[in-house]
Amino acid sequence: xxxxxxxxxxxxxxxxxxxxxxxxxxxxxxxxxxxxxxxxxxxxxxxxxxxxxxxxxxxxxxxxxxxxxxxxxxxxxxxxxxxxxxxxxxxxxxxxxxxxxxxxxxxxxxxxxxxxxxxxxxxxxxxxxxxxxxxxxxxxxxxxxxxxxxxxxxxxxxxxxxxxxxxxxxxxxxxxxxxxxxxxxxxxxxxxxxxxxxxxxxxxxxxxxxxxxxxxxxxxxxxxxxxxxxxxxxxxxxxxxxxxxxxxxxxxxxxxxxxxxxxxxxxxxxxxxxxxxxxxxxxxxxxxxxxxxxxxxxxxxxxxxxxxxxxxxxxxxxxxxxxxxxxxxxxxxxxxxxxxxxxxxxxxxxxxxxxxxxxxxxxxxxxxxxxxxxxxxxxxxxxxxxxxxxxxxxxxxxxxxxxxxxxxxxxxxxxxxxxxxxxxxxxxxxxxxxxxxxxxxxxxxxxxxxxxxxxxxxxxxxxxxxxxxxxxxxxxxxxxxxxxxxxxxxxxxxxxxxxxxxxxxxxxxxxxxxxxxxxxxxxxxxxxxxxxxxxxxxxxxxxxxxxxxxxxxxxxxxxxxxxxxxxxxxxxxxxxxxx
Amino acid sequence: xxxxxxxxxxxxxxxxxxxxxxxxxxxxxxxxxxxxxxxxxxxxxxxxxxxxxxxxxxxxxxxxxxxxxxxxxxxxxxxxxxxxxxxxxxxxxxxxxxxxxxxxxxxxxxxxxxxxxxxxxxxxxxxxxxxxxxxxxxxxxxxxxxxxxxxxxxxxxxx
Numbered sequence: 001x002x003x004x005x006x007x008x009x010x011x012x013x014x015x016x017x018x019x020x021x022x023x024x025x026x027x028x029x030x031x032x033x034x035x036x037x038x039x040x041x042x043x044x045x046x047x048x049x050x051x052x053x054x055x056x057x058x059x060x061x062x063x064x065x066x067x068x069x070x071x072x073x074x075x076x077x078x079x080x081x082x083x084x085x086x087x088x089x090x091x092x093x094x095x096x097x098x099x100x101x102x103x104x105x106x107x108x109x110x111x112x113x114x115x116x117x118x119x120x121x122x123x124x125x126x127x128x129x130x131x132x133x134x135x136x137x138x139x140x141x142x143x144x145x146x147x148x149x150x151x152x153x154x155x156x157x158x159x160x161x162x163x164x165x166x167x168x169x170x171x172x173x174x175x176x177x178x179x180x181x182x183x184x185x186x187x188x189x190x191x192x193x194x195x196x197x198x199x200x201x202x203x204x205x206x207x208x209x210x211x212x213x214x215x216x217x218x219x220x221x222x223x224x225x226x227x228x229x230x231x232x233x234x235x236x237x238x239x240x241x242x243x244x245x246x247x248x249x250x251x252x253x254x255x256x257x258x259x260x261x262x263x264x265x266x267x268x269x270x271x272x273x274x275x276x277x278x279x280x281x282x283x284x285x286x287x288x289x290x291x292x293x294x295x296x297x298x299x300x301x302x303x304x305x306x307x308x309x310x311x312x313x314x315x316x317x318x319x320x321x322x323x324x325x326x327x328x329x330x331x332x333x334x335x336x337x338x339x340x341x342x343x344x345x346x347x348x349x350x351x352x353x354x355x356x357x358x359x360x361x362x363x364x365x366x367x368x369x370x371x372x373x374x375x376x377x378x379x380x381x382x383x384x385x386x387x388x389x390x391x392x393x394x395x396x397x398x399x400x401x402x403x404x405x406x407x408x409x410x411x412x413x414x415x416x417x418x419x420x421x422x423x424x425x426x427x428x429x430x431x432x433x434x435x436x437x438x439x440x441x442x443x444x445x446x447x448x449x450x451x452x453x454x455x456x457x458x459x460x461x462x463x464x465x466x467x468x469x470x471x472x473x474x475x476x477x478x479x480x481x482x483x484x485x486x487x488x489x490x491x492x493x494x495x496x497x498x499x500x501x502x503x504x505x506x507x508x509x510x511x512x513x514x515x516x517x518x519x520x521x522x523x524x525x526x527x528x529x530x531x532x533x534x535x536x537x538x539x540x541x542x543x544x545x546x547x548x549x550x551x552x553x554x555x556x557x558x559x560x561x562x563x564x565x566x567x568x569x570x571x572x573x574x575x576x577x578x579x
Numbered sequence: 580x581x582x583x584x585x586x587x588x589x590x591x592x593x594x595x596x597x598x599x600x601x602x603x604x605x606x607x608x609x610x611x612x613x614x615x616x617x618x619x620x621x622x623x624x625x626x627x628x629x630x631x632x633x634x635x636x637x638x639x640x641x642x643x644x645x646x647x648x649x650x651x652x653x654x655x656x657x658x659x660x661x662x663x664x665x666x667x668x669x670x671x672x673x674x675x676x677x678x679x680x681x682x683x684x685x686x687x688x689x690x691x692x693x694x695x696x697x698x699x700x701x702x703x704x705x706x707x708x709x710x711x712x713x714x715x716x717x718x719x720x721x722x723x724x725x726x727x728x729x730x731x732x733x734x735x736x737x738x
Contacts, residue, residue, distance in 0.1 A: 121593060126604045130647040133593065150647060185738055186589055186650040310641035313634070 006176040008137035009038030009168035012101070015144035017044045018178045021072050023063065023440055024048065025056040029076025030116060031103030034168035048440065048469060051461035053080050055433035057087020058459070060098050062434030065420045066395060067441045068223060070097040070151050077103045078116030081162075082123065086427060089127040091158040093424025094244060095221060097151040098158040100124075104133070106166040120162045129157030137167040141178045149182050154189025155308040156221055190307060193324035193332055200320045201279075201303045202336045208277035208301075210350040211237045214260065214289075217244030217423065218282020218306060219326045225249070225416040227330035228281060234337060236344040238354055240268040242283050243408055244423040251412030252392070257354065258363065261289040262561050263405040266361035266570060266578075267354050269559065272297055273568040274353075280304045282326045285316045286424075295566035305329045361559070361572055363409055368531070376552035377527045379403060379478045383410040385534045386448060386476055394446040394474075394538075395438045397421065399431035399455030402484035405557040407450040429458030432475065436462060439471045446538060448474040453507055453548075454483045463517040466544050474537055475546045477510060480553040488556045492571070514546035524549040581610070582636045583628050583655040583662055583728045585736055586643055590616050590623040594648035598625060601646065607631065607639050611664075611703075611725030622650065622738070626727045628703075650738050659731045665724040666699040666706050668713060675716050683709060694719075 006014060012035055016024065025048045028036045039047050050056040053075045060071030075084045081102045091098040104110065105117045121133050130150045132143045140163070147159040166172075205211070213235075219228050225248045232239045232255055239249050240257040249256055258265035260272055272278070278300045283289070285304075290296040293315050302318040304311075305326060312321040322329050364370070367380045368388070383406050386394070392412055398404040398421040413419045420438060422430040435449040449456075456477055466473055478484075483501040490498050511521025520543045524533045530549065537545040562569040562577070570578045588594045595614060602609050607629060614625040629639060636654055644652045655662075667688070672695050680687065680697060689696035699709060703726050710721060730736070 122596070125597060125600050131593070184647070187647050308645070310638065310645050314638060 004176070005173035007034070007038065007168065007170040007173050008140050008163070009034040009170060010041070011137065011140045011174070011176050012144065012163065012168065013038045013042060013045055014176060015141045015178060016072060019144065019148045020069070021045055024072045024074050025050055025059040025063075025437070026074030027053050027056055027076065027080060029078075029080045029103065031077035031105055031165045032074060032080070033103075034165060034170060035074065035101070035103060035163070037170065038168070047074070048436075048465070050433065050465050052459065053083035054086050054429060055436070055459050055462045055465065057084045057098060057100060058090065058427075058430050058433035059437040059440075060100075061087060061091045061096050061430075062397060062420055062437030063441050064091075064096050064098055064437070065434070066417050066438040068417065070099055070148055071437060073098065073100045075100065075102050076116065077105055077120070078118045080116075081118050081120040085124060085127070086429075088124055088158050088160070090422050090425045090427045090430060092127045092129070094217060094422065095156050096158070097156040099147050099151050099161065100158060101161045101163060104162045104164040107135075107164040108166070110164065120160060124160050127158070128160050131160035131162065133162045134164065134167050137172055138174050140167070141176065142182070145179045145182045146184065149184070150187065154187075155218070190309070190323045191325050191328055193305065193322040193329040195332070197320055197322045198329070198332045198336055201322060201333060202340065204277055204301050204303055204320060205235065205279070205337065206340060206342075209346055210275050211235070211277040211279065211347075212257070212271045212275045213237050213239040213279045213281065214242070214272065214283055215239065215245045215248050215281040216242040216283025219245055219248040220282075220416040222282065222307070222326040223416070224282070224325070224327035224330055227327055227334065231330055231334055231337075234334065235342060236347060237279070238271055238351065240264070240271065242289060242423070243421065245283060246408060246419045247413035247416045250414040252414055259408050263409065263557050263559060265358075265363055265409070266559050266572065267357040269561070269567045269570060270357045271354055273566055275300045278302045280306075280318070281330065282306060284311045284314070287315075290316060291561045291567050291569070292564050297567070365410065367410070371527065372552065374552065375527070377524070377530055377549060379406045379480070379551040379555055380410050381527065381530060382476060382478055382534075382549050382551060383407050383450065385530050386450070387411045389531075389534045389538045390446050390448065394418075394448050395420065395435075395442065397431050397435040397438060397447065397449045399449070399451040399458075400426045400428045401452050401455060402480070402488065402555075402557050403450050403452045403455075403478040405485075406478070409557075428455040431455060432459050432462050432473070435473045436465060436471055439473055440469070446474065448476055450476045450478070452484060453477060453479045453481065453510070456510075460513075463514060463519060463544070467518040470542070471544060472540070472542050473544050475514075475544070476537075477546065477548045478551050479507075479510070479548055480551050480555070481507060482553055484553075485557070491556065510546055510548040514544070519544040519546060521546045521548065580632065581628055581630055583626065583660065583726060584636070584640060584643070584652065585624065585626045585655055585728055586652040587617065587622050587624055587650045587736060587738060588646075589648045589650065590621055591648065594623070595625075597646050597648055598643065601642055602629075605638075605642060607635065613725040613727050624736070626725075628726050651736060653730070653736050655728045655730055658734060660728050661731050662702055662726050662728045663700055664703045664706055664726050666709070667722045668697045668699065668718050669720040670695050670697065670716065670718050674718075679716070683712065
């Protein structure tokens with residue numbers, strides 16, 4: 001069979017098609033123009049024009065997180081590349097499979113400080129799983145194959161392919177051969193856990209009287225929610241999820257303790273502090289979880305299942321480290337446990353204790369019935385209204401701050417990949433563009449972006465993209481006219497000195513702004529309007545709706561861990577704490 | 580505690596910067612670093628010395644191993660190993676006598692009417708002491724290569 005010859009640009013797009021890529025989020029520019037011309041000549045890979053490269057990478061990231069498939073962004077050199085950096089760092093911290101293709105100046109100009117030149121490989125090095133600077137057009141297919149393999153396997157992460165402009169020149173053609181498989185001697189991610197370690201884990205599990213399962217984003221990344229749920233059900237162990245792990249175990253299940261950590265529930269944090277066995281799966285004991293690592297769960301044995309060996313005993317020393325994919329390791333664990341007699345009765349006192357903690361200081365999930373004295377809307381009420389109106393089935397993306405924590409606490413996520421937020425990097429501006437990625441992947445589903453008036457303004461230009469492509473995203477803006485989380489810390493730790501956390505009446509009319517982009521804006525200022533406005537917002541199926549809700553600016557997120565202490569040191573309200 | 584770590588990595592542009600970058604990124608110290616292609620030209624061997632307790636060194640080797648370009652990593656201190664360093668020293672011809680060169684076990688690698696270049700090979704600790712003695716002779720310049728290491732049992736660092 002004779003092969004047609006392709007240019008580097010065509011080879012790049014054909015390679016993406018071979019990888020099953022349907023959508024590329026991007027923004028053109030000089031060094032990427034050959035690639036854009038190659039996109040123009042075909043219909044297999046659709047390009048989505050964003051309004052800022054940060055939006056492109058977040059959109060690709062949102063697509064990846066919601067589908068489990070790699071997300072792709074295409075940017076030009078120089079400012080295009082540097083604008084993509086925040087998106088890359090976001091994907092890196094949350095280990096999501098994103099491939100960013102950046103145009104680069106011509107090979108002969110590299111290193112000469114030429115127009116729109118940036119050392120993308122150097123700038124992105126600490127925040128990518130790997131990167132490639134293409135040196136020969138003929139290498140493009142193999143590099144794309146490697147990039148997708150690296151991005152999606154093991155502990156996933158972002159990969160950059162930097163392509164000098166001359167290598168995509170339509171005048172240079174070659175025979176296109178896409179490799180069927182790739183073998184990299186230096187990259188062999190672990191799959192199955194060591195059977196000896198699995199057996200040791202079983203022994204610890206059978207001994208435990210006060211156990212807790214602590215699972216994170218790794219379970220969702222590895223599509224291991226079913227196995228996690230099976231394990232939890234088999235053992236009847238209480239289970240808590242990290243911010244990144246929400247949805248891996250059904251949020252409405254009574255066995256679920258809610259989120260743990262900085263703004264975790266009282267019962268989750270108390271369980272972690274008092275447990276005698278932690279089974280950590282796809283979570284990494286980061287500082288937002290452990291509080292002071294020296295005082296973390298001192299009475300507990302620890303089993304840690306993670307695909308990244310470097311995550312094991314990095315912060316907390318564990319008794320049984322298991323390196324391998326969450327799915328494989330959990331399956332192996334279940335097989336071994338099924339051979340054993342499991343006595344769930346001995347958990348009774350522990351489960352009773354947890355129930356008491358929950359009754360004592362658990363979150364109030366009937367906030368809609370509360371009528372605050374000051375007549376203001378509480379942010380928690382907005383999340384509960386959203387939950388009610390979407391019947392708990394919407395994809396929820398969020399930005400970063402108080403609204404993010406309220407969404408994590410008050411929306412019950414029953415399915416993995418339903419909750420999409422920037423947990424590791426904490427990137428304000430992530431919410432709207434990531435919602436675009438989700439909406440493209442699931443055009444018929446309700447996708448709501450829970451945000452604040454601070455975060456939304458960091459990528460608000462994407463409202464234009466949403467109009468161009470008819471994305472009916474529901475933007476739920478918890479407008480407290482302040483950078484709420486910053487202000488909360490200033491209230492709690494800086495004597496209420498609100499340094500640079502308010503806007504002095506400079507906020508735009510968000511409804512009018514959205515309308516000018518062709519969308520619908522709905523303003524809510526009174527509690528009794530909230531539910532009907534939310535109903536209207538969600539019911540407008542083919543329109544982007546910006547629901548701008550004025551919420552109580554003085555509300556804080558609780559519980560909140562007291563820094564430098566164990567996990568049982570929590571602020572429970574403005575005037576109540578656990579110590 | 581001083582540790583010697585050896586690794587094989589893909590001999591390609593950018594690989595070394597990833598290794599070096601990792602150290603600053605994660606707050607580890609590099610005391611010495613030495614790198615050269617192996618007899619298999621697609622691979623480079625790198626030896627570095629660093630300071631840290633068991634836990635830190637474990638993290639360093641794991642993080643190095645995680646780099647896509649790194650093929651294999653070994654903490655040489657896990658078994659017996661031999662460590663050597665090369666040192667070149669330049670003297671004004673008149674400042675050092677040949678019996679002194681002999682005493683220090685130096686080898687003359689260049690000599691003319693004004694200048695003499697000496698070569699020393701040894702364990703880094705010994706070279707440290709030697710430098711102290713040589714300094715009394717006012718050397719013009721001292722260059723040290725950094726440590727290279729090889730395990731002294733049948734175990735080899737190969738792919």
